[in-house]
Every structure is written in C-alpha cells, then in structure tokens.
Amino acid sequence: MAKLDKKDLIILSHLQKNSKVSYSEIARLLNVSEGTVRTRINRMLKEGVFEFVIHTNPNKIGLDVQAIIGISTKLGKHEEIATELKTYSEVRFVGAFSGTHDIIIQAYFKNNEELMNFVNKKLANIDGIESEEVNVELKQYKDSFSYVP
Template structure:
C-alpha cells in the first residue's frame, strides 16, 4: 500500500461534502466539484485505504436508551496505564479511552441507561481493576455540541 503523503484541496472538499451528508452520492459530489465521478470514487477509495476516514453510523445515545453520559478521569498506578486501557476496551459502555497529561492518566467516556448503571459500573467494575487509584466521575448535564468533523473551513 502506498502512503498518502498529503491531502489536497479536492480531497478536503470531498471530505467536507461527505461530513455534511455521508449518504451523498459520488456523482453528486463530482457535480459540486466539477470533476468526474471516477475521480471522486478513486480519491475516496484511496483515503479509505489510507485510513484518512471511515464510514460510521453516529447513533444518538438518548434515542437508544442511554440517558447518562459520564466522563471519568482515572489515576493509575505507575506502569499500569496500558493494561488498564486495554482492559477497559472490553466494556461496551466505554466509547472512548485516552491517555492524557495533567490531573488524570486516562480519561474515558461511557454511556449508561441510568444513574444506577453508572454507579454499579464505578463501584463494581472499576473498583476491581488492579492499578486504578481513583476515579473522578463527571456526569453530563447538558450537551452543546457533539461533532466528528475535523475539517476546518
């Protein structure tokens, strides 16, 4: 596989159109850009092959019964961060795991049906993981933005 060195303006415009509407056809994007449908198809295939983006379905957690979102900062024992992050991958409630500098070694984002499920997760699951020193649980009260767009205008 060839390495994709840089994205040009056409690639960025294609990504922008797909982010506006992921169901947009290649022919429609081609018309917007005044290029051939083959050009759009080959560029999208190349970007997919090089992991520039992926097609996903972004589900609204509230609409599927997940009413509680928590951001949990974890402090870990030295040398345990990788093992803990790997172990947390097995939980379907956990959507995001990242290593950070600052107050917390790991920050996770997790979704739950209700507060009881969150409390059970923290007290039953997290408390049993070797190497977690403490958990700083923050529950989302109101969401102002949730975006997966990384293409700047």
C-alpha cells in the same frame, strides 16, 4: 500515505455534511469525473483517513447518562488498564492524557444506577486504578466528529 490536497478536503467536507451524498453529486460540484471522486474516496478509506460509521444518538436508544471519567493509575499499569477499559461495552472512548488524570474515558449508561455499578464493581475491580473522578453530563451543546473546515 499521500498528502491530502484541497479536492480531498472538499470531498471529506461534503461527506461529513451528508454521508449519503452521491459520488456523482460531489463530482459535479468539483467539476471532475465521478471516477476521480470514487478513486480519491477509496484511497482515503484504504489509508485510514476516514471511515464510514453510524453515529447513534445515545438518548434515542435509552442511554440517558453520559459520564466522563478521569482515572489515575499506578505507575506501570497504564497500558494494562486502558486495554481492559476498551473491552467494556459502556465505554465509547479511552485516551491517555497528561495532567490530573492518566486515562480519561467517556461512557454511556441507561441510568445513574448503572453508572454507580460500573464505578463500584467494574472500575473498583481493576488492579492498578488509584482513583477516579466521575463527571456526569448535564446538558450537551455540541457533539461533532467534523474536523475538516
């Protein structure tokens, strides 16, 4: 993968602010050709630097309960459990962590009943989970996918 330069980072910054900004507008702001912007964006897409996604507001589509769930696993079961957790539609994020929990997931539910069913039926049936800690979001202050200054 080619190293990102200042122009690449500026392009990313503009796309993060407004993903609908035109290549010609970015080119004008950078004082380069539209083809330069297109080439750089295509290269970054090909190299996996970023991807275009639709970030849906969970509350607007009826998912009113967000939970961060810390999971402790039996030794040797970590990968198997993470692989299974990835298949659940409720789960948005699965990550391995050091510290108190081996795996942390972020999941969304319509209501507390769905969350309880997820924990008591789905998680309870996964072999190798020793314990879990459920944290329900009470209020959100920031939700961002912007990593470019």
